[in-house]
Amino acid sequence: xxxxxxxxxxxxxxxxxxxxxxxxxxxxxxxxxxxxxxxxxxxxxxxxxxxxxxxxxxxxxxxxxxxxxxxxxxxxxxxxxxxxxxxxxxxxxxxxxxxxxxxxxxxxxxxxxxxxxxxxxxxxxxxxxxxxxxxxxxxxxxxxxxxxxxxxxxxxxxxxxxxxxxxxxxxxxxxxxxxxxxxxxxxxxxxxxxxxxxxxxxxxxxxxxxxxxxxxxxxxxxxxxxxxxxxxxxxxxxxxxxxxxxxxxxxxxxxxxxxxxxxxxxxxxxxxxxxxxxxxxxxxxxxxxxxxxxxxxxxxxxxxxxxxxxxxxxxxxxxxxxxxxxxxxxxxxxxxxxxxxxxxxxxxxxxxxxxxxxxxxxxxxxxxx
Amino acid sequence: xxxxxxxxxxxxxxxxxxxxxxxxxxxxxxxxxxxxxxxxxxxxxxxxxxxxxxxxxxxxxxxxxxxxxxxxxxxxxxxxxxxxxxxxxxxxxxxxxxxxxxxxxxxxxxxxxxxxxxxxxxxxxxxxxxxxxxxxxxxxxxxxxxxxxxxxxxxxxxxxxxxxxxxxxxxxxxxxxxxxxxxxxxxxxxxxxxxxxxxxxxxxxxxxxxxxxxxxxxxxxxxxxxxxxxxxxxxxxxxxxxxxxxxxxxxxxxxxxxxxxxxxxxxxxxxxxxxxxxxx
Numbered sequence: 001x002x003x004x005x006x007x008x009x010x011x012x013x014x015x016x017x018x019x020x021x022x023x024x025x026x027x028x029x030x031x032x033x034x035x036x037x038x039x040x041x042x043x044x045x046x047x048x049x050x051x052x053x054x055x056x057x058x059x060x061x062x063x064x065x066x067x068x069x070x071x072x073x074x075x076x077x078x079x080x081x082x083x084x085x086x087x088x089x090x091x092x093x094x095x096x097x098x099x100x101x102x103x104x105x106x107x108x109x110x111x112x113x114x115x116x117x118x119x120x121x122x123x124x125x126x127x128x129x130x131x132x133x134x135x136x137x138x139x140x141x142x143x144x145x146x147x148x149x150x151x152x153x154x155x156x157x158x159x160x161x162x163x164x165x166x167x168x169x170x171x172x173x174x175x176x177x178x179x180x181x182x183x184x185x186x187x188x189x190x191x192x193x194x195x196x197x198x199x200x201x202x203x204x205x206x207x208x209x210x211x212x213x214x215x216x217x218x219x220x221x222x223x224x225x226x227x228x229x230x231x232x233x234x235x236x237x238x239x240x241x242x243x244x245x246x247x248x249x250x251x252x253x254x255x256x257x258x259x260x261x262x263x264x265x266x267x268x269x270x271x272x273x274x275x276x277x278x279x280x281x282x283x284x285x286x287x288x289x290x291x292x293x294x295x296x297x298x299x300x301x302x303x304x305x306x307x308x309x310x311x312x313x314x315x316x317x318x319x320x321x322x323x324x325x326x327x328x329x330x331x332x333x334x335x336x337x338x339x340x341x342x343x344x345x346x347x348x349x350x351x352x353x354x355x356x357x358x359x360x361x362x363x364x365x366x367x368x369x
Numbered sequence: 370x371x372x373x374x375x376x377x378x379x380x381x382x383x384x385x386x387x388x389x390x391x392x393x394x395x396x397x398x399x400x401x402x403x404x405x406x407x408x409x410x411x412x413x414x415x416x417x418x419x420x421x422x423x424x425x426x427x428x429x430x431x432x433x434x435x436x437x438x439x440x441x442x443x444x445x446x447x448x449x450x451x452x453x454x455x456x457x458x459x460x461x462x463x464x465x466x467x468x469x470x471x472x473x474x475x476x477x478x479x480x481x482x483x484x485x486x487x488x489x490x491x492x493x494x495x496x497x498x499x500x501x502x503x504x505x506x507x508x509x510x511x512x513x514x515x516x517x518x519x520x521x522x523x524x525x526x527x528x529x530x531x532x533x534x535x536x537x538x539x540x541x542x543x544x545x546x547x548x549x550x551x552x553x554x555x556x557x558x559x560x561x562x563x564x565x566x567x568x569x570x571x572x573x574x575x576x577x578x579x580x581x582x583x584x585x586x587x588x589x590x591x592x593x594x595x596x597x598x599x600x601x602x603x604x605x606x607x608x609x610x611x612x613x614x615x616x617x618x619x620x621x622x623x624x625x626x627x628x629x630x631x632x633x634x635x636x637x638x639x640x641x642x643x644x645x646x647x648x649x
Contacts, residue, residue, distance in 0.1 A: 172391075184396065187396050187399060193631040194627045196586070198604075198620040198627075201616060205409065303492075303494055303495060320495040323496065344493070
């Protein structure tokens with residue numbers, strides 16, 4: 001599926017003659033007659049075989065309005081008389097004046113190339129102009145970079161919240177007796193084992209306008225009228241932290257239980273303040289757990305789809321939503337593939353970073369000065 | 370001793386109390402939302418507020434009763450069970466074989482194969498799901514139970530590989546050699562020696578695979594038509610518009626299932642820990 005992001009034959013399969021003809025065109029200005037005739041023949045044939053819709057959709061994705069241009073041109077070009085026309089381009093212009101425009105031909109030229117970086121450019125809110133230069137798309141169409149930024153931002157906030165809440169909790173759990181610890185860990189594990197949809201349903205019920213949380217806040221007088229707690233960013237943060245907190249706490253507890261308590265006692269008896277001994281002795285030894293938990297949380301949040309889709313509003317959707325949207329709604333597999341690849345690259349970079357950090361820290365660990 | 374100076378120990382006690390209160394709050398945040406909705410599923414009226422106005426099985430009747438919607442719920446439950454059981458058996462078979470193979474062999478590219486098996490864990494589920502959908506719709510597996518079973522099996526394999534590999538960590542090779550020398554066939558050695566030792570790993574991996582399939586919504590969202598709807602898929606449709614208490618009843622049932630599964634895994638882990646301790 002990912003190959004669809006760079007290998008795209010939707011247009012060239014329908015317009016094979018054009019694809020062949022543009023290869024001998026030096027790609028500036030208006031095309032030579034060979035290209036025009038090739039396109040015309042392709043359109044007539046595709047119109048007859050009813051395959052023209054595919055090419056029209058692909059071209060329409062490149063430039064809105066091309067669907068009608070392609071469809072109507074295909075319909076109006078009766079038979080193959082255009083082959084004998086001394087001025088085929090003039091003939092096309094009489095059907096639709098846009099054929100006299102260099103930009104129109106640039107779109108055709110770019111679309112029939114089977115190997116393309118165009119979908120990646122689109123996934124990054126860029127495009128090609130008629131001179132094959134990379135340009136930014138107009139701001140009102142630029143949704144993907146924003147979504148990527150939002151995905152990283154939400155994931156970062158959620159991960160930090162998980163770390164901030166999870167570290168003290170793990171510290172508390174690690175200090176319990178083994179028997180108490182396994183009991184409390186069951187409480188941490190319960191949400192981990194509960195279906196994602198159940199947890200999301202629970203938050204929807206609790207946070208809705210006349211839900212339990214609002215009722216409670218009204219009752220204790222914090223609020224004077226129900227607040228919007230769900231279908232916005234707050235709901236997304238709450239639900240995502242709830243889902244991912246166990247992922248942070250479990251590796252932290254694992255690391256903290258293996259920290260030798262005599263180290264802390266030694267630091268304290270040597271005269272370090274509690275804060276100082278915590279920062280210099282305890283915290284460094286828990287770093288592997290912090291790194292592991294942070295990365296697990298961050299990587300998992302990057303791919304979140306269900307939770308933001310249900311408890312978020314339209315402005316809280318993450319990159320995964322756009323992958324699903326392009327597959328389900330616009331049937332734009334190539335763009336979905338390009339967005340997917342961007343997600344995978346983010347994850348791979350993080351994993352590489354994690355492997356590097358863990359390897360580098362493996363030796364000095366446990367020998368903290 | 371300076372450690373016991375009144376100032377520090379007082380700070381320590383206050384700090385400990387604060388930490389305990391904070392932790393209790395976080396644990397409540399983790400557990401209460403899940404538990405709070407369960408009683409609501411017994412509310413005779415379709416509101417999500419306390420106090421309850423009575424007790425009724427009304428919403429459970431909407432799932433297990435005889436109305437058309439109830440029958441749709443029942444067919445989703447059946448679908449969920451078939452898919453999860455099928456996917457789990459495939460994941461367990463493939464995952465166990467893979468773990469055994471990777472454990473015994475040492476060859477170039479072993480890490481690469483390991484990474485390959487683990488990839489469904491780290492690749493965002495939406496990417497896996499759309500990829501599977503793209504391939505399956507070309508070979509005619511989309512919109513079929515078999516397709517969903519195969520897709521879920523892929524997602525479950527890494528868990529089985531991990532848990533079985535973990536249980537192989539303490540495995541003594543000489544046991545197998547002893548069995549072979551004493552004249553047992555390879556299959557008999559596997560059945561009588563290897564399998565009993567890795568059994569806890571196989572079972573807990575299987576439970577993970579089962580839960581993965583049982584909870585999955587994203588793959589089902591792409592691969593299932595109305596006929597193959599699972600319980601999470603029905604809940605998804607329900608959650609997108611007005612939430613009905615029937616959804617909450619279904620959620621309560623799912624929570625019950627997960628509590629049972631969690632306790633089972635916990636029990637298994639304790640038992641395999643005891644086994645290892647005995648072996649030492």
